[in-house]
Amino acid sequence: MTPLQFAVPVGALESVAGELPYVILALLLVSFVTRHLRHSRHERAAEQDADSLSRYAPHVVVSALLVLSCFLYMIVEPHAGMVISVLATGTLVSDFFEFEARMVELRNNLGMERPKAAIAASLLTLLYALYISVFWVIQDQWDAIV
Numbered sequence: 001m002t003p004l005q006f007a008v009p010v011g012a013l014e015s016v017a018g019e020l021p022y023v024i025l026a027l028l029l030v031s032f033v034t035r036h037l038r039h040s041r042h043e044r045a046a047e048q049d050a051d052s053l054s055r056y057a058p059h060v061v062v063s064a065l066l067v068l069s070c071f072l073y074m075i076v077e078p079h080a081g082m083v084i085s086v087l088a089t090g091t092l093v094s095d096f097f098e099f100e101a102r103m104v105e106l107r108n109n110l111g112m113e114r115p116k117a118a119i120a121a122s123l124l125t126l127l128y129a130l131y132i133s134v135f136w137v138i139q140d141q142w143d144a145i146v
Helices: 010-015 020-048 057-076 078-107 116-137 139-145
Strands: none
Touching: 010 057, 020 057, 020 078, 020 116, 057 078, 078 116, 116 139
């Protein structure tokens, strides 16, 4: 017996294993929306005061749920789960540092930039999430070519 089997109900997780890639994809798309809303809110806060900038709670929650669902997917599909987990965790870390970069920009009266690193990381994560969730659409053509 492994300690993990008591922490995660693996049998219940295997019953929803087919839907996990779609959940990851949906959370990632919601993350794009919350990232845009967060940036808009930061721009409005930057016009008022540098100290009024705060983390956007919906984006933090969606990002945490995304990473958690990727970790759950890693239990069911170890290889693809590890890849998407690393990408989603990288996106979470880049979001953290992008917020800190916005704080530095506002304290030093610099212009506020878009979160380029977080956008690039989330686009890379989106590509892999699309691969693991909707590859079945082009699988026959792919197999014929390859």
